[in-house]
Amino acid sequence: MKSNTLRVALIGSTGYTALEVARLLLVHPQAELTVATSRADEGKPLSEIHPSLAGRCEIALQPFDPDAIAKQADVAMCCLPHGASAQSVKELADAGLRVIDFSADFRLSSVELYEHWYGVTHPWPERVGNVVYGMPEFFADQIATADVVANPGCYPTSAIMPLAPLVKAGLIQTTDIIVDSKSGVSGAGRSPKLGTLYCEANEQIAAYSVASHRHGPEMQDLIQRISGSEVEVLFTPHLTPMDRGILSTIYVRPTDAAGSTPEAIAEKLMATLRQTYLGEPFIHVVDHLPSTKHVATTNHVQMTVRVSGTSNRPGRAILVCAIDNLTKGASGAAVQNMNVMFGMNQSSGLSG
Structure with a gap:
């Protein structure tokens, strides 16, 4: 890995959006996947979970440890479901990582609206309504300086x-x-x-x-x-x-x-x-x-x-x-947001 390469952590690595992130990072000229986590498949290579990555991405899945992840990555892409994601996002942000959250936990403007539609108590309510929505076409300036970005729904x-x-x-x-x-x-x-x-x-x-x-x-x-x-x-x-x-x-x-x-x-x-x-x-x-x-x-x-x-x-x-x-509706948007957050061309890794 080059010394100036952006290091990316993938939190929750078994789903389709995680596979799409890994696929996009393989062709990104300035970023590299350095950490992937899974509670259920710890120790397995990522390519065992996603066989299409065989020979291309063989990193071993790690347990979720925010402090350890912060030593290996600059930004985390959190692919956990709503309700479970917010607490992990908080711990990652507290550890010093910038985070792009794929769940709906920070997309809406009020705790009341979120808890009505998602039926769970929000673990980080003070940030609801204070996280930028990850649509660079409208919010690029805020995304550029954000510690947490709420990736849009598809x-x-x-x-x-x-x-x-x-x-x-x-x-x-x-x-x-x-x-x-x-x-x-x-x-x-x-x-x-x-x-x-x-x-x-x-x-x-x-x-x-x-x-x-x-x-x-x-x-x-x-x-x-x-x-x-x-x-x-x-x-x-x-x-x-x-x-x-x-x-x-x-x-x-x-x-x-x-x-x-x-x-x-x-x-x-x-x-x-x-x-x-x-x-x-x-x-x-x-x-x-x-x-x-x-x-x-x-x-x-x-x-x-x-x-x-x-x-x-x-x-x-x-x-x-x-x-x-899976791309503009999820993982591609996340890479686009990452590019904006770290001052890269919006199209890096997404030119196809």
Whole structure:
């Protein structure tokens, strides 16, 4: 390892997001995975848990010891589930590490909102609402100096990206926002569950957590933070028989400020999105309809706008956004945040 290489610790190494972090760090020119932990598989090489890493990443899994980890790493990526993550993040931060947390434990703006939706008592309540949300497109300056970064949720990324700029610009109504999202099975994690078994998930598409999914409040909370306007978001997720990817189709009503014909509204909304993301390396406002194949295994986002109705009576605007749930929706976003935190090019290790 070169003396100036950023050392990365992976906390909770058995899931898909951990594998994706390891995969991305293998090609990162300025960072290297130096620590990986697992309570259940201590002593095993990481490649035994993730065979695709065989011959490329053979570090042995360690127990969780924040002080020992702090001697071997500069930043920790915490891939633990909500509820379990916050205490580990606190201990890592207390040991002097900068931390990127993959769970929802620090994403929301209030303890009350978190405990209502996640049903657990938060172990570090004083930091809730005081941790920067890990979306460099909006919060890069805060991320650059943060000790803890809350990595965004996958579904929220696909909704916040197209919605927040349009709400902020006053171009869409804030009380009638419908987000309809389809996700690959990897979004449910690697632990066996009945609904994600092959015979259950293959050859079908199914809605789940209707009117009760925890990512709905995250979408609403972050759009409000970015735009300064209160919004109401109705979110419905669907499980689709593919490995990875999210496609969100979002239905909104334009305001009078957006224009008076479908063509004018579409042009205004597209121009606003393009101006918002001008110079952002991963956000692409496109004329074609995005699909999950267009962004698979990358940190890129594609989005577009269509508007229904006639020239005399415009209807809804339809925003379509595609991301890879494991990359821009999780591990790629974490690497992008890490790059910002340590003054590197946002695209380092993510150029594919």
